[in-house]
Amino acid sequence: MRCQLRSADRMLFDGDAVMVVAKSALGEFAVMERHAPLLAVLETGAVRVKTGDGEEAFAVGGGLLRVQENRVTVLADEAVSAREVDLACVTSRLDELEQELARSRDKEPLLREQAYLRAQKRAKEHYA
DSSP, X not given: OEEEEEOSSOEEEEEEOXXXXXXXXXXXXXXXXXOOOEEEEEEEEEEEEEETTEEEEEEEEXXXXXXXXXXXXXXXXXXXXXXXXXXXXXXXXXXXXXXXXXXXXXXXXXXXXXXXXHHHHHHHHXXX
């Protein structure tokens, strides 16, 4: 099946896939060849694309996954390849966010950033 994963600013994956694993509010799910049509809202977390040559992992900050006519399209709000994640920078920013959260009244944007950074860290540690 064909798979494309893109964010607003770039294409991160465009190729053939054996399986795509993602996370929705109901939990992790997998899409394989000839899957029924599907539209899913993605939670912040990892999207794994298994190919004939191995697996590529991406951290996504939410988005949509659509399956139609043996094609999987992931439109991510934010996304980065696990290979591109700078673990030292992510860890440092997570420490800074802890302090900012303690002082801030408007926690929502900080919590979203924290969740995305944690997704990047998990993707790098587990899949890269």
